[in-house]
Amino acid sequence: MKRLFLLLIALCAGLSAMAQEQELSWRDKIVHPKFDVRLSIGGPNGLYFYPNAEFGNSDWRDGYWKSSYKLADIYEPYYKIDSTPTFTAEFNWHPAKFLYVGADLSWNRAWGRRYDPVTDTKIGDKKISSAYLMGKAAFYWVQLPHFKFYSSLYAGAEIRQSKIDDDTSLGLKPAFDVNMTGVEWAGDVVFGFAEMLLGTRMNMIKLGVGLRF
Amino acid sequence: MKKFLLIALASIAASSCSRDDMNDVWKGSDSKGGEPGEAYMRQISEYLIVDNLLELEQAIYLDSLGQASDNRYAKTGASIRTVGSKWVLRNDQRGLTGMEITMTADSTWQMKRNNRYLFPDDRTASYKTDYTITAKQQHDTLGRSRGHCAWNVTLTATRTEDQSYKAEFNTQPDLLFSGGRQGWWARCKGVLQMDVTKNGNYVDRCTIEYNGGQRDYIYLRGL
Numbered sequence: 001m002k003r004l005f006l007l008l009i010a011l012c013a014g015l016s017a018m019a020q021e022q023e024l025s026w027r028d029k030i031v032h033p034k035f036d037v038r039l040s041i042g043g044p045n046g047l048y049f050y051p052n053a054e055f056g057n058s059d060w061r062d063g064y065w066k067s068s069y070k071l072a073d074i075y076e077p078y079y080k081i082d083s084t085p086t087f088t089a090e091f092n093w094h095p096a097k098f099l100y101v102g103a104d105l106s107w108n109r110a111w112g113r114r115y116d117p118v119t120d121t122k123i124g125d126k127k128i129s130s131a132y133l134m135g136k137a138a139f140y141w142v143q144l145p146h147f148k149f150y151s152s153l154y155a156g157a158e159i160r161q162s163k164i165d166d167d168t169s170l171g172l173k174p175a176f177d178v179n180m181t182g183v184e185w186a187g188d189v190v191f192g193f194a195e196m197l198l199g200t201r202m203n204m205i206k207l208g209v210g211l212r213f
Numbered sequence: 214m215k216k217f218l219l220i221a222l223a224s225i226a227a228s229s230c231s232r233d234d235m236n237d238v239w240k241g242s243d244s245k246g247g248e249p250g251e252a253y254m255r256q257i258s259e260y261l262i263v264d265n266l267l268e269l270e271q272a273i274y275l276d277s278l279g280q281a282s283d284n285r286y287a288k289t290g291a292s293i294r295t296v297g298s299k300w301v302l303r304n305d306q307r308g309l310t311g312m313e314i315t316m317t318a319d320s321t322w323q324m325k326r327n328n329r330y331l332f333p334d335d336r337t338a339s340y341k342t343d344y345t346i347t348a349k350q351q352h353d354t355l356g357r358s359r360g361h362c363a364w365n366v367t368l369t370a371t372r373t374e375d376q377s378y379k380a381e382f383n384t385q386p387d388l389l390f391s392g393g394r395q396g397w398w399a400r401c402k403g404v405l406q407m408d409v410t411k412n413g414n415y416v417d418r419c420t421i422e423y424n425g426g427q428r429d430y431i432y433l434r435g436l
Contacts, residue, residue, distance in 0.1 A: 068252075068253075069252065069253055069256060069332045069334060069335035069338040070335070070337075070338050070374060070375065071253070071372075071375075071378035071380060071409060072374060072375050072378055074253060075378065075409060075411070075416050075417065076376070118416070118417050118435055119435070
């Protein structure tokens with residue numbers, strides 16, 4: 001009986017040691033870089049556009065506009081809008097395994113052709129170019145050898161150039177983005193990443209590639 | 214079996230026809246909305262005017278039965294079928310509370326209201342609408358059958374909205390509502406015109422010319 005008891009203890013100790021070894025081995029595979037740089041493209045301009053602050057009656061709400069029961073909706077000029085994606089370059093520093101902070105620079109552009117709804121003819125243009133300088137902090141909440149999941153918060157400023165027909169103006173606005181779920185995947189050095197963003201700079205998904213070192 | 218199938222097919226065809234007919238009648242705010250641009254004007258012709266006519270007929274009918282209560286109407290004059298009598302609608306589910314009905318001449322009533330009017334197809338489109346509708350009864354069918362009277366309708370109205378927009382409505386020629394059964398009219402003929410201004414400046418002139426059914430019309434804008 002005593003022998004059997006000692007044998008079981010030895011077996012447990014052995015298994016436990018093996019498990020720890022295995023655990024250490026997959027944890028060791030997770031890369032914790034000191035820095036990374038990233039390039040990405042994302043959705044078009046964010047929240048500033050959605051409440052119609054810039055383009056008033058817009059064709060994105062065509063269905064609503066055409067069946068409206070309000071004179072201002074029917075008769076105010078409306079815009080047909082196009083925009084570029086948002087291009088971003090980022091530099092990040094990882095002071096801890098679960099955290100990184102950084103700064104990024106973005107650019108995007110939107111332009112609208114203004115139409116008279118009565119004659120349905122083009123009566124003007126409006127173009128908006130924006131550059132964003134933002135700081136950020138990100139927190140990894142799951143880290144696996146080839147996948148990392150994280151959330152991040154961006155805050156900074158937007159420099160906006162608006163051109164309405166022949167009038168050009170410059171403005172400075174606060175800017176923010178919230179990324180609830182981001183994911184990094186693949187290699188130790190080169191990796192891909194995606195973020196779901198909501199904010200004044202971008203809406204929808206941002207996709208990019210990064211380099212760890 | 215063949216007979217049964219034929220009867221079934223005939224029933225389906227008949228019911229679909231009658232359903233189509235019911236979609237093309239004048240029944241006030243139970244109707245459906247319209248197409249871009251036209252939809253706005255149709256709120257006036259299909260809802261505002263028709264709902265006022267329904268209220269008028271109800272007042273006359275209740276009066277004829279002696280059932281027009283003081284809770285429903287603030288009355289000046291005992292009967293709404295007496296020239297000079299004026300009844301004011303106290304509570305109304307069609308959103309016409311405060312509407313004044315005045316008998317102005319033989320077989321002729323005037324309905325006036327100057328308050329916010331909510332377009333039934335857009336629960337956010339509630340704006341001050343000042344209107345006068347004059348309705349002249351063509352055939353006194355009330356009380357004799359379940360059908361409606363035929364009405365010759367004149368409308369003048371002004372609707373004031375956001376951003377200094379204003380729409381002025383009038384009928385040229387008058388609208389004639391006729392036919393139909395309880396709760397709706399079968400035909401409407403005539404023209405409703407709308408002038409839109411912003412800060413007093415011309416924006417648009419539109420007309421909708423009805424030739425009978427609710428969908429049988431010609432809509433023109435930019436006149």
